[in-house]
Amino acid sequence: MSRTESVAFDNPRRERRADTFAMWVFIGSEAMLFGAIFLVFLVAHLDFGPAFAAASKHLSVALGAFNTAVLITSSFTMAVAHMFALHRRWRATVWALLATSALGVCFLVVKSMEYGKEIAEGMAPLLGLPFRYEGPDPVHAEFFFSLYFTMTSLHALHLIGGIAVIGGMIALWRTASPANRLHRVEAVGLYWHFVDVVWMFMFPVLYLINR
Amino acid sequence: MSFGIPFFPQEASSEASQVDALFYTLLAFSAVLGLALTGLVVGYAVKYRVGSPADRTGQRSRNMWLEMSWTIASLIIAFIFFGWGATLFVRRDHPPADALEITGLGKQWMWEFRQPGGQREINELHVPVGKPVVVSLAAQDVIHSFFVPAFRIKQDAVPGRTTHIWFIATEPGHYHLFCAQYCGTQHSEMGGWVTVMAPEQYAAWLNSQGEGETLAASGEKLFRVLGCSGCHGASSKVRAPALEGIFGRPVALENQQTVIADERYLRDSILIPKKEIAAGYEPVMPSFDGLIDEGELQMLLAYLKSLSPQPSAGTKP
């Protein structure tokens, strides 16, 4: 019985299939969450295109592009970890997982540098901070930055969640059976890649409006 | 009214009898279908109760023909009701051209109306019988909803845009006016009466209210006080689009698009001037967002519309 995590299954292969399916359903659900926020952004973008384009120019494309590359790399290392897990090369798996979470931390560090710069320049319309914006239509630029902070911080929260889960998984590594290790790596990997996909859309939508 | 118990609301507009025709048809249909189903279920329940001598042979648990036919019948009936309701509904968008235009402003927790002659009313609305009336609605704070049950009409007043409702009152009288969209603490107190009067009495009532300043006239005054005329005026040094006859005309924009200068465009141009810049002009106009309230905005819109000769019946965005 201990070969499966859930009493409902009597066979680890079926359990792994169920886990994978559950992750995909969860990802579908998450896609709806981000979809709704993207919809809000799209409606606003259609209404205030020029203001949004102007405001978008105040974001740092260099840092954004760098961070995108970091996330792509982390997805790659995560996929590599899964590959090692399939071949039961556990030590290599752990190293790849550690690399993945380190890249996740790197993304967050760069992101917080960006936040810091934007707050210092007075472009964060949060908590009553003064909004100083040199450009046309500051009202809707403020709207843009509201959406920018909402979307990116929601994404960052998901990333923090992913890093925490990888950490927890490594902490429990010794107690898990090989089957459990494999389907945990698989489940976390799916989540990680999904968070990456979200950023693949967020980056052009926020940073690259008609440079 | 029977024994003072209200079963049916009064019908006091041209819309009311048509909506009621659909309503009562639906009611008859629902009653027939509902009672038939009830009868069927009760009938079966009695006939096939345990121990009854009813014949139970030849039972089937599916019948393709029967299932297909009730599916198709439901579809046809549904489409008839859909078409009927939609036909009545789309007329809301097409008020008669000669309609009397009244502005209504919802705010927590009262309705403020301005007659075409400028007479101001709070929680009261006087209209003549037999004449189309358009009410242009705006909201100062939260969403409100203009609802006159006897007219069978309702329209939300949404902050940040202008909406319209029109009707032809058919019966002189005194009718409830409600706010139908929950709007905060005193929501249920927000409302009053619509008084429908014969045209002569309406004219007399208007006179007794004193010849107020029309909305457009107030708007014109505001236009000068706010300094709009400094740029938009004929003799100004700053080049700004002339506004004579602008309402309802197409405007070429800087980004090669063209929009019709409807209420939405004019409102946005005052509050968000950078959003749609007229082609050939510098985007120098400051935003008046926060400097004027909804009531003042309604005045400015009325003034701008008054600069156009054509009838200014509501066009929805």
Next chain:
Amino acid sequence: MTSSAMTGTYLSEGAGPRAWLLTTDHKRVAWLYLVSLTAFFFLGGAMAVLMRIELATPAGDLVSDDVYNRLFSLHGIIMVWFFLVPSIPATLGNFLLPLMIGARDLAFPRLNLASWYVFIFGSLFALFSVVAGGVDTGWTFYTPLSTLYANGFVSTAAFGVFIVGFSTIMTGINFIVTVHTLRAPGLTWFRLPIFVWTLYATSLVMVLATPVLAASLILIVLERVFGIGIFNPDLGGDPLLFQHLFWFYSHPAVYIMILPGMGVVSEVLPCFSRRPLFGYKAVAMSSMAIAVFGFLVWGHHMFVSGQSAYAGVVFSFLSFCVAIPSAIKVFNWSLTLRKGEISFETPMLYGLFFLGLFTFGGLAGLFLAALAVDVHVHDTYFVIAHFHYIMVGGMVTAYMAGLHFWWPKLTGRMYSETAGRIAATVTFVGFNLTFFPQYVLGFDGMPRRYHTYPPEFQFWNVLSSAGAVVLAIGYLMPLFYLGWSLFRGARATDSPWNATGLEWQTSSPPPPHNFKSMPIVTRPAYAYDMKGLEHERFSPHLEAGR
């Protein structure tokens, strides 16, 4: 039977708070939900009774306008998110889904327990809002009222609902995966009980709609706390966008609530008619159709909101389309009774009352989908009557039917049949007395959410308030006789109603992992017309070849 019948059941496996609060047995988790949801049901119900008492007179004499607004807002929030949405899935569904498909548990037992803790955590926020002074936005949280003008504890309430949303999603994922991967050998999709089909359809809606609600509530909280302006027209935001997002969730949420009720009735009616469900496939498919079409109709809440007339026409058309699968179901249920051997035990009474109330609620839906009529009755008591006929007359009645139907399986005890029949009848009478007058009130033009009203509406309001008292009695009665049966009720046999379905093939109450040996299914659901079903449908001694 002796008390030894109770040993070796899921109830006898460990007592005390630890054994219950840390359980991962789906049957015990179902009880955790049952107890917490019952508390919320009576809390929300008490608020409704207070409102009805206030409305017995036109003047606002019992409570102030602020208090009244808080009462209906919290009544809505609690009833929708803390009772109706989880009601049948989290209690009966949790208990029965694995039993009905021959599984040892849900696919993810720990996730299941976690979902209850998340639910409780979220409900603490909502309860805090109640205790701290309430919310006065209505359950719909319309902007900009909720973001800029309301002065209650909107953020905590919205945050509570947001958290409870996670619990809903967890349950939905668990159910979907369970149905796909844990069906017993031989249990093909078209042999599944309709209750499983409806739980599946509901889960689909939960998983795909709840995140959109979560997004809109996040934005509300952000607007209130951080002052961003996504729905604030002064900052370029659009208040109607909130309505789109809100109803994208909240209209399908209505189907989250009603679909499992339809499933319960599809179990009860065949059982007490001794007949297979008429048109099984059509009922199964119409459940899926409702789940999908339910997403296409949200704009019918916005016909007079200022959205374009074109959108109104499209949404009206789609709303009429969603009426078809519901109509098909009603016809099928009615014809199930034909040539049956009908008996009228408590679950059947509730089931028949459901059929009537759902039909009359559904027919009112036609009025609301018809554009020109909706313009008149929108935001009036007509709407209140309509959705209470569906949600309370339909859903809660079905919930009571299911609770009475499976009570012997849940507890191993029988309740007093007489008391059950009386309660069902009192509920039915009280319900109609409460809500039928509201149809008339709505057509007469009384707007909803009114603390005071013009005196000519008083007659119908008094009737409605009197009905509410009767209805409250009808709902309180089961609390007593079901509670009494827990300790004094006669022992139940494994299948007291002689029903088909795998859940009746195991003992009452079931053992910890549901079945002593793996069941194999050889027959379609509702094989009431086949002889000797107890022995053929379920072959306990055949071990599956896997």
Next chain:
Amino acid sequence: MSELRKLTFGYVGLLALLALTVGSSFLDLGGFNVTINLAIAAGKAILIAMLFMHLTGTLPRLAVAAAGLWLVILFGLTLIGS
């Protein structure tokens, strides 16, 4: 190990698409910039889904198709209203 080669191919492809999307944004193509950006993002999503997430099997595809369909409904019907 051909698997590693597949993953590396995906990785390099993703970086190339990133370069392409950043580069294209500096060209003024009018309204097409947004279209191109979104198309490239969709391409990246497909690469990740197919190569990194191993999107195979009926059930996972069912989940993705459902979410996709529902997003189309959400976007489509909201935008006809505004």
